[in-house]
Amino acid sequence: xxPIVAIIGRPNVGKSxxxxxxxxxxTALVDNMPGVTRDRHYGExxxxxxxxxxxxxxxxxxxxxxxxxxxxxxQVTQAVAEADAVVMVLDGKGGISPYxxxxxxxxxxxxxxxxxxxxxxxxxxxxxxxxxFYSLGIDHPYPVSGEHGYGVPDxxxxxxxxxxxxxxxxxxxxxIVNVAVVGRPNAGKSSLINRLTGQKRLVVxxxxxxxxxxxxxxxxxxxxxxxxxxxxxxxxxxxxKDKLEKFxxxxxxxSMDRCDVALILIDSSEGVTxxxxxxxxxxxxxxxxxxxxxxxxxxxxxxxxxxxLFKERLDMGAKFLSFAPFTTISALxxxxxxxxxxxxxxxxxxxxxxxxxxxxxxxxxxxxERTPPxxxxxxxxxxxxxxxxxxxxxxxxxFVNYPDAVHFSYRRFLMNQIRDFTGLDQTPIKxxxxxxxxxxxxxxxxxxxxxTRNKGHxxxxxxxxxxxxxxxxxxxLKKxxxxxx
Numbered sequence: 182x183x184p185i186v187a188i189i190g191r192p193n194v195g196k197s198x199x200x201x202x203x204x205x206x207x208t209a210l211v212d213n214m215p216g217v218t219r220d221r222h223y224g225e226x227x228x229x230x231x232x233x234x235x236x237x238x239x240x241x242x243x244x245x246x247x248x249x250x251x252x253x254x255x256q257v258t259q260a261v262a263e264a265d266a267v268v269m270v271l272d273g274k275g276g277i278s279p280y281x282x283x284x285x286x287x288x289x290x291x292x293x294x295x296x297x298x299x300x301x302x303x304x305x306x307x308x309x310x311x312x313x314f315y316s317l318g319i320d321h322p323y324p325v326s327g328e329h330g331y332g333v334p335d336x337x338x339x340x341x342x343x344x345x346x347x348x349x350x351x352x353x354x355x356x357i358v359n360v361a362v363v364g365r366p367n368a369g370k371s372s373l374i375n376r377l378t379g380q381k382r383l384v385v386x387x388x389x390x391x392x393x394x395x396x397x398x399x400x401x402x403x404x405x406x407x408x409x410x411x412x413x414x415x416x417x418x419x420x421x422k423d424k425l426e427k428f429x430x431x432x433x434x435x436s437m438d439r440c441d442v443a444l445i446l447i448d449s450s451e452g453v454t455x456x457x458x459x460x461x462x463x464x465x466x467x468x469x470x471x472x473x474x475x476x477x478x479x480x481x482x483x484x485x486x487x488x489x490l491f492k493e494r495l496d497m498g499a500k501f502l503s504f505a506p507f508t509t510i511s512a513l514x515x516x517x518x519x520x521x522x523x524x525x526x527x528x529x530x531x532x533x534x535x536x537x538x539x540x541x542x543x544x545x546x547x548x549x550e551r552t553p554p555x556x557x558x559x560x561x562x563x564x565x566x567x568x569x570x571x572x573x574x575x576x577x578x579x580f581v582n583y584p585d586a587v588h589f590s591y592r593r594f595l596m597n598q599i600r601d602f603t604g605l606d607q608t609p610i611k612x613x614x615x616x617x618x619x620x621x622x623x624x625x626x627x628x629x630x631x632x633t634r635n636k637g638h639x640x641x642x643x644x645x646x647x648x649x650x651x652x653x654x655x656x657x658l659k660k661x662x663x664x665x666x
Contacts, residue, residue, distance in 0.1 A: 478516060535569060541568050
């Protein structure tokens, strides 16, 4: 396993900015408002050929000034406990805070390997601000600028030098199934991941919008490695006015770009809403596998506990995802939560399925013979060749003489035939139609003679006729000149 490095500090000292700088990404949300980060956020980092995991944490406060202060402290404590090294970030512009003294004292007692970083030092002239921090009993504070990169290379050199030999951390090439948990605010996304992992991995609250960032959680179950991506709740666009919430929603939608399967959580106590259908539409556009999860099933009255009725209501608005399986759970009580892993694996296996070219050709050939395509301007549509070009999702290409003339109803018919013959009944499928003229692309044009041997022979014959005609004309002129005419 790679070394784990936790970044901690009081609010608004630049932890997330430094996290993005070291991981060379923009995965952590950054804002001038303190308290943006609440959960632990993991990222891959590499320096001097030494890989390690970097953990961004929320701002540590001793007092409960914020409603989430206690939960954030728990997250920071867990991050420090599992870390091989801790990086405490201090504010080079704001100076020393009482919280800094308390946190330094806690770290001295709880962790043997701590690096103290004074952030917001943009150049050598500002390094004189370091002197105040020696009063905390720090032997070697590192002057850095997370925003501009000043001093970061020197700090990282010393950080990776403290790791064990790189050979102890072999490169992992295990297959990972990426699962994004998306839905409306307060649908129970973080509670579900906490239940799956068996620990308080994410901050949970009754307050809608608790999760702001897209947070990755690694989990191994039955030999399979999963990456669960917790996301912010996606509200209707008209209700999203706060700048921070806009960024959170954008990251939630973007998280589906890197997922194989999306768990769309629906609050069963509120029923299926238009926004649930909208979120499902986002997943459909991204082309990922989808599983509908009706959460809070324990809150549904007994007389209304009819899963099929919930699915029918969902299909009325989201017909484009009628193939997606569904389940009913309670993240609070753990009811049927374990069954989610089996569904994820089933959807992922289909999502990653490859069909041979021979089978693809036979499926389309049989379908077109059974139900011939309609005429286009009096001409029959011809399917020349069919093949699968990619997976995730399975993507098929059919070469047709008139691809734009394939009616959407016939496209749907062919899609259903592919599903029936291949058994891909739980995954999205893409079917692309491309033009094929019916002749080899590198062959001669229609107006040209296709028999090159005869064509060359006729060209030679015509040249000989022209040459003989010229010679006869010359002889006629010579004869006329000789006869004095």
